[in-house]
Amino acid sequence: MKKVCFWGTRGSLPVSLTARDVREKIISALTAANGKSFKTPAALNEFVATLPFSTTGTFGGNSSCVEIINGGAEHFICDMGSGARPLGQAKIATYGVPNPQTYHIFISHLHWDHLMGFPYFAPMYIPGNRIVIHGCHARLEEAIRLQMRSPCFPVDYSQAGARIEFDLMTPDKAHYIAGINVTPKLQLHAGDSYGYRFESIERTVVYSTDCEHQLDDLVEREACVKFFAGADLVIFDAMYSLAEAVSVKADWGHSSNVVGVELCQAAGARRLALFHHEPAHDDIQLNRLLAETRRLEQITRGDQPALEVISAYDGLTVTL
């Protein structure tokens, strides 16, 4: 495994920047410029690079879809949220048609925000492609078919040109798939969700979203620490603040940045990516959350090596 590319990082429901959001970004940039003039495009670029990400960029609004780039012939994808649409387009642009590809898709669970992009994943309409949908839910195929049926969707599932296979995986067991060992783990979430640990010879990535951590369950804590152990990257559901996760939003099936840091520290993970962002949070709030999470890591680190904390955004590519 070489890289991880985030195509959709938003939780629960896709969102988009509004006209007002864009206007606020422009105002922040112009306020920071404070009347400066820039003689060359390079000077302008240099200035823009000094602005915060919440001014120059956006975390984006597509729902969960993450690609693990292995460098091999077969593609690895976690979840089919709305981020699957730009991912599919990028694949068509790169490989062209016809140029049959194999896509391995790992589904965390059957909630709509993790499946809704599948009907827009262009490679599924192209004959010759092979799509293997891996998951642990007995009703995986049923759920995928359900959303591509009248009156919910104009194109029926039977119109798929690609060969679609389903692979029902066994939790806690390593499955060897195209050069990568993939181990699913059951997580606490309405209707169950599964995290996936991907291990190649040189790298380990853990995808763990839509998971609530019960803080008084020490047995489950140990199991999580083992699941994250030594990972180069842990993609973690940090949708709520800790206070929300244990009070008003207890039992809603999500976790916090604080628990992400604690588990990654205990597991000796190298990098933590905050993921499944709350749709109500704007870029300024998400940026602040990242800064606070980095500070928390710093003040709780002790003698351990530093854990790098990032916040995933649509379009981010991380080199492992």
Add this chain to the structure above:
Amino acid sequence: MHLPTREQSGVLIVSVSGRIDHIASEEFTKALDPLLANCVPGQPPLLLDFSGVEYISSAGLRVLMIASRRAKGQRGVFAIAALQPLVQEVFAISRFNLIMPCYVSLDAACKVLGA
């Protein structure tokens, strides 16, 4: 876990110290239990003196949330005071400062709670 107590201006002050991590949290819950049982109207407000706490994990914060919720349910008064700066930061980052009554110092807390 031993939690020494003393009374000041009609407030029951409980000294908490050390590291309240996921393992200590269980003991912390047990040690707080008899104190919370008494946190009812007509009894002195319960104030945790956090000046000796160096670290608190998510599990420890959860114990505080449950304690606070229980006290509220019994219409008792429960609060925390004198957080060390780093612990104060953890409260802010976790947003616990928004759901827990926290006072800067014991004196400040007693002034409000002891009246």
